[in-house]
Amino acid sequence: MDELLLSKVRLGIVAELLASEWASFSALAQAAQTTAGNLGAHLAKLVDAGYIEEEKTFVDRRPQSRYRLTPRGRKSFIAHAREMQQLLLKTEVRS
């Protein structure tokens, strides 16, 4: 069970990055429904874990960080979703 993926905010980040290759800080803030401060902290954790990649550039002379999932991050998420599915198989109710 992946501790890093047991978080509303971090799952929101990953969900967004699964849908779109690269996402900006502000796009992620919207996706994860949280404040900038909190988002920054969660992003740092995901970067440290090698789940996402950070690229700091300037767009129109303004700083802009953008992020994307690494193969490792993608793999981890898939494994996580699978584990959930495995648990679900233990119950008969399937509807």
Add this chain to the structure above:
Amino acid sequence: MDELLLSKVRLGIVAELLASEWASFSALAQAAQTTAGNLGAHLAKLVDAGYIEEEKTFVDRRPQSRYRLTPRGRKSFIAHAREMQQLLLKTEVRS
């Protein structure tokens, strides 16, 4: 996204209860791989939320609490697993 199900320990509890109708405190301690104190706290949260049911009885003159999933708890878990699956559909990698 269900906050209550974003926890290693609580997922361990739910997993065990999906597999076996009723489970004792000690069986859950083993399933969730945690200490008694911690387990007690998490069980209390799940009981408060109406996800599990607690039954305190005596077995061989000793106190024994046992727990089982409520329909509500089961439903919530299934919904949670489904949400994960939905996120997974956003990526092309399916292997």
Add this chain to the structure above:
DNA sequence: CTAGACTAGTCTATAAAACAGAGTAATCTG
């Protein structure tokens, strides 16, 4: 019958994590 060990927890203090909001740096707008 009582000392020591065990079961089945609960309670409490500490450690870790999440979070919000203040602060920083730069740009743009009137």
Add this chain to the structure above:
DNA sequence: CAGATTACTCTGTTTTATAGACTAGTCTAG
């Protein structure tokens, strides 16, 4: 240039998780 905006980072507070001490009762042995 004053004030507003973007794009964050840093720090202090609050919330959550966790371990371990503690309680209550039972069982075993001497």
